[in-house]
Amino acid sequence: MVRDSNCIILTDSSNIASYVTKVEIGLPALLDIMSVVTARGLSKRFGQKQALDGISFEIQPGDLFGLFGPNGAGKTTLLRILTGQLEQDSGDATVLGIDVKKDPMEVKRKIGIVPEVESPPTYLTAYEYLYFVSRVRQIPDAEARIDGWFDFFDLKESRDVICRDLSKGMRQKIMLASAFIHEPKLLFLDEPFINLDPIFQRKLREYLLEYVAKGGTVFMCSHILEIAERLCSRAAIISEGRIIKLGDMSELVKGGARLEEVFLKLVGKGG
Amino acid sequence: MRTLLRLMLKEELRTHTTYSGKRRFFTFPIMVFIFAFIFALSMQRLLQGTSLEQLALVTQGGAFIYGIGVGSFGFMGKQYIERGYGSKNYLVAMPALLPLTYRKTFLGLYLRDSIFYIGLVLLPATFGLLVGAPFVGFKVTSILLFFVAAVLSFQIGTSLSFLGSVLYTRSAPAFAIFTSGIIALVFLGGAALLFDVRLLVPSIGFQLSVPPFGNDIGSALLLAAVSMAMIAVTTLLALALVRFRYVSRDARHSTLLPRYMDRFRISGVYKEVVAKEFVDIRRSGTIGKMFFSFVLPLVFLSFTSWFVNTGLGLPIGFNTVFYGSMVGFMGILLYSWLNNVDSTDYYSLLPITVPHVVRARVLIFLFLTTGISTVFVVIISAVENELDILWLSLMVMFVTSFYMVVMTAYLTGIRTNTFLFDMSVMSKFAVMSFLPDVGLTILSFSIRTNWVFSLTGIAIVLASLLGSTAILYRGIERKWIGTGFDV
Numbered sequence: 191m192v193r194d195s196n197c198i199i200l201t202d203s204s205n206i207a208s209y210v211t212k213v214e215i216g217l218p219a220l221l222d223i224m225s226v227v228t229a230r231g232l233s234k235r236f237g238q239k240q241a242l243d244g245i246s247f248e249i250q251p252g253d254l255f256g257l258f259g260p261n262g263a264g265k266t267t268l269l270r271i272l273t274g275q276l277e278q279d280s281g282d283a284t285v286l287g288i289d290v291k292k293d294p295m296e297v298k299r300k301i302g303i304v305p306e307v308e309s310p311p312t313y314l315t316a317y318e319y320l321y322f323v324s325r326v327r328q329i330p331d332a333e334a335r336i337d338g339w340f341d342f343f344d345l346k347e348s349r350d351v352i353c354r355d356l357s358k359g360m361r362q363k364i365m366l367a368s369a370f371i372h373e374p375k376l377l378f379l380d381e382p383f384i385n386l387d388p389i390f391q392r393k394l395r396e397y398l399l400e401y402v403a404k405g406g407t408v409f410m411c412s413h414i415l416e417i418a419e420r421l422c423s424r425a426a427i428i429s430e431g432r433i434i435k436l437g438d439m440s441e442l443v444k445g446g447a448r449l450e451e452v453f454l455k456l457v458g459k460g461g
Numbered sequence: 462m463r464t465l466l467r468l469m470l471k472e473e474l475r476t477h478t479t480y481s482g483k484r485r486f487f488t489f490p491i492m493v494f495i496f497a498f499i500f501a502l503s504m505q506r507l508l509q510g511t512s513l514e515q516l517a518l519v520t521q522g523g524a525f526i527y528g529i530g531v532g533s534f535g536f537m538g539k540q541y542i543e544r545g546y547g548s549k550n551y552l553v554a555m556p557a558l559l560p561l562t563y564r565k566t567f568l569g570l571y572l573r574d575s576i577f578y579i580g581l582v583l584l585p586a587t588f589g590l591l592v593g594a595p596f597v598g599f600k601v602t603s604i605l606l607f608f609v610a611a612v613l614s615f616q617i618g619t620s621l622s623f624l625g626s627v628l629y630t631r632s633a634p635a636f637a638i639f640t641s642g643i644i645a646l647v648f649l650g651g652a653a654l655l656f657d658v659r660l661l662v663p664s665i666g667f668q669l670s671v672p673p674f675g676n677d678i679g680s681a682l683l684l685a686a687v688s689m690a691m692i693a694v695t696t697l698l699a700l701a702l703v704r705f706r707y708v709s710r711d712a713r714h715s716t717l718l719p720r721y722m723d724r725f726r727i728s729g730v731y732k733e734v735v736a737k738e739f740v741d742i743r744r745s746g747t748i749g750k751m752f753f754s755f756v757l758p759l760v761f762l763s764f765t766s767w768f769v770n771t772g773l774g775l776p777i778g779f780n781t782v783f784y785g786s787m788v789g790f791m792g793i794l795l796y797s798w799l800n801n802v803d804s805t806d807y808y809s810l811l812p813i814t815v816p817h818v819v820r821a822r823v824l825i826f827l828f829l830t831t832g833i834s835t836v837f838v839v840i841i842s843a844v845e846n847e848l849d850i851l852w853l854s855l856m857v858m859f860v861t862s863f864y865m866v867v868m869t870a871y872l873t874g875i876r877t878n879t880f881l882f883d884m885s886v887m888s889k890f891a892v893m894s895f896l897p898d899v900g901l902t903i904l905s906f907s908i909r910t911n912w913v914f915s916l917t918g919i920a921i922v923l924a925s926l927l928g929s930t931a932i933l934y935r936g937i938e939r940k941w942i943g944t945g946f947d948v
Contacts, residue, residue: 275809275945298812309806313744314737318718325722325733326811350713352744369810 226251226376226407227272231281234267234431241267243431244281249424254398254408256422256439258415258449260457264431265411266306266380272409273303273378286376299327302369306380306411308361310353316340316364317349323368332371339367342397343390358385366394377401379410383417395421419449429457462565469552469573477882488884490585497589504597514674517607521665524583524611526758528618530794531578533626533750534570534699567703571623571696575616581882583611606671613664613688620695627699629749636749644760663687714744725828734813734821735828741802742825751798751829758791759837781842782905782919785854788834789861790898796826796866797877805875809946816938818946819870823934826866834858850908857901857919864926868893871933874941893929897922 227249234242242264249255259265270276272283274294283290285297310319317336324332340346343363348356353364362385369377377398383391395417398408402423412418418425425442427435434456435442443449478486500507507516553566587608594604621643629636646661663684668674670681721736728735742748763784799822808818838858842851872890873880880886904918 273810277943295812295814298810303810305806305810307806309804311737311741311807312803313741314718315714315716317716318737318740321718322733322737323811326813350716352712352714355712 225249225284226253227255227283227285227409229268229272229281229283232268232271232278232283233280234264234271234276234278240431242271242278245428245431245433246281247426247433247436249407249409251407252402252405252423254402254421254423255410256418256425257409257411257428258413258418258425258453259428263428263457265428268428269378269380269409269411273301274298275303300374300376302372302374302377304362304365304369304377304379304382308358308365308385310361310364310368312354313352315350315352316345316356316360319353319364320368320371323371327372329372335371339371342393343367359387359390362386363390375405376407377409379408381412381414382410383412383414391417415448415450415453419443425449427453427456462569465552465561465565465569466572466576469569470577472552473573473577477879479879485883485885489882489887490581492884492888493582494585494589494592497586498593499589501590501593501599502596504593504599514669517610517668517674518665520607521610521614521662521668524614525618525662525664527578527582528615528620529622529757530618531574531615532571532619532622534567534574534623563703564700568700571619571700575619579612579615583608583615587611600672603672607668609685610664610668610671613667613685613692614662616692617662617664617688617695620692620699624695624699624702626750627702629746631702631704633746633749640752640757643757663691717743728821728824731817731821731824734818735824738799738802738821738825739828742799742829745802747798747802751795755791755795755830756833756837758794759788762787762791763841780905780908781838781845781847781850781854782857782908783902784841785838785856785858786861786898786901786905788837788858789863789865790894792826792830792834792862792865793869793877793894795830796822796869799825800873800875800877805946815874815941815944815946819874819937819941820934822875823866823870827863830862831859834862853908853916853919856923857905860923860926860930861897861901864897864930865894867930867933867937871937871940874944875946897926 225248227247229248230246232242232245233240245264245268257265257268267276271278272285272290274285274290274297277291286300288296288300290297310316311322314322317340320336320339321332324336329335340349343366345360345363345367348360353361356364362382366382369379382394386394398410398421402408410418410422419439422439424437425435425439426433427442435452439449442452474486553563553570555561556563556566587604590599590604590607591601593599594601625636625639628639667681667684667688670677670684675681717740718736721739722732725732725735725739805818835855835858838854839851842848842854847854869877869890872886872893881890900922901919904915904922908915
């Protein structure tokens with residue numbers, strides 16, 4: 191039911207009110223349905239280190255949401271919790287209306303993930319990895335989609351090379367293609383531009399803008415603030431496991447300030 | 462070198478404690494100590510059913526096989542180096558970035574594992590025997606000599622394994638010649654009696670030349686010197702042959718995965734992972750490693766039992782049923798290799814769970830071993846002229862194989878090597894493997910003298926194992942569902 195409601199929200203927001211009225215659901219559930227991602231009081235500790243400390247925020251459909259922070263601030267931990275790869279110690283999170291702690295597999299079925307370190311299987315060829323992902327995700331027209339992404343990322347020459355022998359950039363392209371291939375409604379990207387040459391950085395940027403324009407949503411962690419500033423509609427800055435700034439990108443950089451300056455000032459390195 | 466070795470030891474320790482925690486990990490040598498102490502205390506009772514020579518042989522043989530398992534540095538190093546781009550990296554791969562040679566880091570790896578694994582098992586076991594010695598009248602010198610022999614056996618195994626694995630990384634034919642040579646030596650020395658069989662694993666000969674077994678100081682010194690020379694020569698040769706070069710391979714590979722998915726469609730919902738892992742096994746050359754760590758111990762086992770029966774003239778009723786159960790119990794080595802072919806990090810990005818991969822690997826184990834294990838048991842049965850009990854031996858082999866792999870998969874998931882050094886896991890593993898193993902071994906001895914008793918007993922053990930296998934297989938889901946691939 192919740193999954194059905196997500197489809198309604200993503201495609202036609204005018205139907206939401208009538209749907210919500212009809213089933214008479216409460217305010218928290220309403221917020222969950224309207225938000226693609228909801229985090230409430232997320233905390234995570236690794237030994238002595240408090241990696242996340244009561245993180246709360248929401249991401250709306252069509253947002254290109256950027257999460258920025260210094261090294262070790264908790265960005266990747268947050269992304270891994272939201273994508274069902276890691277369990278939080280406390281707090282709640284829903285992704286596309288699904289509780290990530292209760293049903294991480296369902297979350298993974300519906301989203302696309304690009305991890306911080308590009309790590310496709312060592313011994314599969316580029317083609318075989320995308321074929322494997324297609325079969326696991328039960329994509330019906332796998333061949334056509336694989337060809338499409340090989341064209342997009344100019345990977346045809348690397349089709350039959352095993353991932354171990356590919357360059358870092360090529361491996362990153364494979365990881366991006368494997369996250370996009372099932373056309374998910376929501377993408378989680380950890381440093382997606384890393385290792386890509388300027389041509390493909392630009393191509394990826396344009397693709398992501400088109401993707402959100404069509405109703406998709408992106409959650410992205412990045413240190414490349416110039417690209418993020420141009421790309422993201424909303425953003426959060428995280429430091430020592432806490433969100434210290436959250437809002438529209440236009441609010442963050444108002445008064446002609448650059449995102450880099452705002453970032454440095456907020457994390458206390460602004461001089 | 463000292464700094465490198467110290468850091469490598471820390472690295473190995475942290476690799477183990479990452480999964481099980483420091484406290485549980487350090488319980489392992491304590492439990493080995495306690496087990497050895499109890500073993501020493503119950504020695505008089507044990508000696509009513511077996512001889513001290515047999516116990517010494519089994520222990521030294523065990524130390525040798527333990528060394529074979531530990532010493533495949535060529536395989537391990539290659540994996541560490543090739544996986545350097547993944548989320549984990551190891552000091553052995555540092556020559557790519559620092560002014561170090563692979564020869565130096567591999568020497569570090571050799572010394573690290575020798576110190577680490579002697580300290581983890583052989584040392585606490587010896588302390589346990591030493592503490593128990595006054596209660597059973599053992600001499601301290603005998604136990605210390607036993608320790609020397611065990612270290613030599615372990616190092617011979619480690620060095621041979623090191624050389625074999627390095628040869629494999631250089632040339633598959635050289636590796637094949639090397640392993641065939643060892644097998645040929647076993648048969649020439651053992652079956653054809655062309656030379657003194659004690660020279661094959663001279664540390665065993667050393668053990669039998671010193672108290673309490675013998676008092677031939679000359680032979681003991683000679684065999685100890687031969688052991689040390691063997692260790693030194695094989696290790697130095699392995700180090701001389703270590704070579705890893707970063708070359709632009711860009712080699713093309715024919716597409717295997719769709720074909721394999723079709724071939725293994727019998728695996729049902731697991732066929733994608735089964736096919737993918739078979740591609741890994743083929744392209745990574747793991748088949749050769751599996752041969753090295755599965756067939757060689759079987760050959761060694763055959764030789765040892767022959768040596769006990771013929772060489773030492775001790776009539777022990779090893780028959781085909783016994784071999785059937787041993788093949789099953791050695792399956793754990795193969796399952797362990799299956800968990801070391803490639804990193805599993807990327808699975809966490811897909812709707813695939815750890816229990817799904819564990820079960821897929823159980824299926825892969827069955828696909829891989831059914832043929833080779835059957836052939837081995839049939840050959841042994843023909844050689845021993847026991848084709849009349851082949852049906853029983855095969856049944857024992859299949860049931861114990863399936864039970865052992867499912868039990869190991871249940872207890873260790875996708876991290877067999879690490880969890881078997883977690884004391885709580887190891888204790889369960891020891892009980893769950895030792896009891897049926899001992900039961901089947903004892904029952905197999907009386908198959909010719911009291912077949913009704915033997916057959917009934919074996920049937921009860923096999924039925925219990927099948928029942929346990931079903932319960933454990935179902936339990937894999939519940940036990941591992943909350944675990945991540947990269948944690």
